[in-house]
Amino acid sequence: MRLIWNCCGSSATAPAAPSRSRSSNWEIPPPPFSKGGRQKAPLRKRGSGGFEAVQFYRPEREAAVLRRIKAANPGPLSDEEMARLFREIMSACLALERPLNVAFLGPEGTFTQAATIKHFGHSVVTRTMATISDIFREVEAGACDFGVVPVENSTEGVISHTLDLFMTSPLRITGEVCLRVQHHLLSRLPAPAEIRVLYSHQQSLAQCRGWLDRHLPHAERVAVASNAEAARRAAHESNAAAIAGIQAAEIYALKILAERIEDEPGNTTRFLVIGAQDAPASGQDKTSLLLSCRNQAGALHQLLAPLAAHSISMTRIESRPSRRDIWDYVFFIDVVGHREDSALNSALAHLEQASSLFKILGSYPVAVL
Numbered sequence: 001m002r003l004i005w006n007c008c009g010s011s012a013t014a015p016a017a018p019s020r021s022r023s024s025n026w027e028i029p030p031p032p033f034s035k036g037g038r039q040k041a042p043l044r045k046r047g048s049g050g051f052e053a054v055q056f057y058r059p060e061r062e063a064a065v066l067r068r069i070k071a072a073n074p075g076p077l078s079d080e081e082m083a084r085l086f087r088e089i090m091s092a093c094l095a096l097e098r099p100l101n102v103a104f105l106g107p108e109g110t111f112t113q114a115a116t117i118k119h120f121g122h123s124v125v126t127r128t129m130a131t132i133s134d135i136f137r138e139v140e141a142g143a144c145d146f147g148v149v150p151v152e153n154s155t156e157g158v159i160s161h162t163l164d165l166f167m168t169s170p171l172r173i174t175g176e177v178c179l180r181v182q183h184h185l186l187s188r189l190p191a192p193a194e195i196r197v198l199y200s201h202q203q204s205l206a207q208c209r210g211w212l213d214r215h216l217p218h219a220e221r222v223a224v225a226s227n228a229e230a231a232r233r234a235a236h237e238s239n240a241a242a243i244a245g246i247q248a249a250e251i252y253a254l255k256i257l258a259e260r261i262e263d264e265p266g267n268t269t270r271f272l273v274i275g276a277q278d279a280p281a282s283g284q285d286k287t288s289l290l291l292s293c294r295n296q297a298g299a300l301h302q303l304l305a306p307l308a309a310h311s312i313s314m315t316r317i318e319s320r321p322s323r324r325d326i327w328d329y330v331f332f333i334d335v336v337g338h339r340e341d342s343a344l345n346s347a348l349a350h351l352e353q354a355s356s357l358f359k360i361l362g363s364y365p366v367a368v369l
Contacts, residue, residue, distance in 0.1 A: 056097050057145070059175050059273070060282035062090055063365030067284065070368070083369055091121020100124045103135045103144040109228035109248035115177040115271040116148045118369055130225070136165050139274055146275045148177065154268045155207050158318050162272070163332050166290060166361055167323070173288050173362030175273035177369075183208050183227075183262045185216075186254035187234055187241035195219045199230035200243035208243055210263040216241075273364070282365040285338040286315065289348075292322060292330045292357035300331075306350035307335060310343045322357075330357060338363040 069086045070079040077085070094100065102120055105112040106128025116126055127144055129135045135147035149165075152158045183204055189195060192215060198205075202223040205212070212221065219241070224230050228251070230242035235252040242254070249256055272288075279285075293299040307314055316334040337344040339360055352358040 057094060057100060058280075060280045060285075060365055062087075063175075063282040063284070063368050065090070066368040080369070087118075087369060088121045088123070091123040095123035100146060101127060101144045103127045103129050103138045103147040105129055105132060105135065105149070105226060107226065107228045107232060109231055109244065109251040110226045111179060111181055111245055111269060112148055112150060112226075112271065113228075114245060114247060115150075115179045115269070118179060119148065119175060119177045119271075119273060120146075132159075132161055133165060136169050136171060136274065139171055139276070140169065142276075146174065146273055147171075148271050148273055150269055151272045152270045152316075153181070153203060153207070154266060154270075155262075155264045156203050159203075160320065163318060163320050164323075166332070167320075167330065169274075171274045171276060172278055173272050173364050174275045174277065174279045175364050176286065176367045177271040177273065178367045179269050179271065181207070181262065181267045181269050182245065182260050183243050183267075184246060184249060184256050185241055185258040185261055186231055186244055186249050186252075187257055188238070188254060189241065189257070190255070192216060192241070192257050194239065195241040196239040197222060197237065198241050198243065199224050199233045201225070201227050201230065204230075204243045207267055208261050208263060211258075211261040215258070215261075270367075278362065279364045281338040281340050281363070284366045285336075285341075285363050286366055287335050287337060287339050287344060287348075287363040288361040289333045289335065289351070290330055290357065290359040290361055291333060291351065291355045292328070293354070294356050295328070303331075303351065303354050306347045306354065309350070310347040312337060312344055312347050332361075 066083045066086060070083050073079050073082045100120060102116055102124050104110065104116045104126055108128060113126065116124070127138065129138060132149050135149055138144045139147040149162050150159045151162045185192065187195060195216060196219060198212070198216060198219040198221050200223065204227055205221055205223060224233065227242065227244035228248050231244040231248035231252045231254060234240045234242035235254055241257070242248070243261070246256070291303060293303040304314070313336040314333060315336060318332045319329045320332065322328040322330045335344065339345060339348060340363070348360070
């Protein structure tokens with residue numbers, strides 16, 4: 001079996017998934033070069049008077065390639081390990097053209113940073129932002145190509161602020177990342193009994209509430225902007241500890257006093273990748289919508305009827321205050337499929353007619369890693 005793929009060009013298509021074979025050979029062609037050196041991306045005029053490179057990052061192609069890598073994996077590496085390896089190869093190839101600039105919720109050592117690296121690989125240029133709002137602003141201004149923002153947790157539910165920002169932002173969702181979250185108790189202290197103050201993000205404090213009640217009932221719990229900020233504070237205070245990930249422990253030179261203290265062992269956070277461009281169909285996609293229905297009896301049922309009529313599966317629905325009028329709500333909905341799929345396209349046309357507010361937030365590949 002020879003698996004040939006192109007990770008930087010814009011014309012090749014991802015290969016079909018061959019059957020597994022232990023004697024398979026993997027052939028990976030280099031990124032495009034010209035006789036005079038590395039081929040540069042052509043430029044197009046930007047509306048502000050500057051120039052920008054023609055789009056060379058193709059999330060739908062990367063997702064398709066990674067799916068085929070997993071399907072064609074002959075071993076002995078696991079499918080996930082093989083996909084992560086090729087993720088890094090593609091990241092390095094893209095960096096030869098131009099490293100992507102990606103904004104994430106900082107400081108260094110947050111789970112958002114881990115999600116960013118998981119999705120884009122280590123060859124991107126990352127920029128730390130103080131707030132989720134700052135991430136949106138940086139990408140909207142063109143200072144960063146993409147941003148990574150948390151949207152929901154399997155234990156604590158939706159990140160309301162992220163959803164609210166989509167109401168007014170012109171940005172599109174171009175990808176998703178699902179990160180298994182493992183919380184550790186970090187400190188300079190030798191034992192948990194000496195901890196007097198515990199710092200962490202409010203979501204992490206909630207996700208570890210049971211463990212903390214049993215093992216650290218005496219410690220004051222203080223919510224901060226991020227787990228990495230919690231680790232930074234714990235590193236500079238003599239009686240403090242933090243709940244954070246292993247990366248934060250390494251960055252801030254903290255001891256791991258207790259591992260995996262989250263109450264739910266399957267604790268997972270979903271992140272969204274935001275950018276200015278739509279992602280074409282990859283073959284396994286989701287579409288996120290922002291809708292509002294008229295204030296009348298049965299309005300929500302009527303609003304969702306087109307999805308059932310076209311056999312479209314809905315994977316999530318969340319309501320948020322619309323901020324337009326008291327007791328007026330908007331709905332964030334995720335459905336299976338890409339907006340270019342014929343069935344979903346027809347359903348969206350009917351949804352738009354039935355909605356008082358209709359906005360497609362983006363169609364994007366289902367998370368592969």
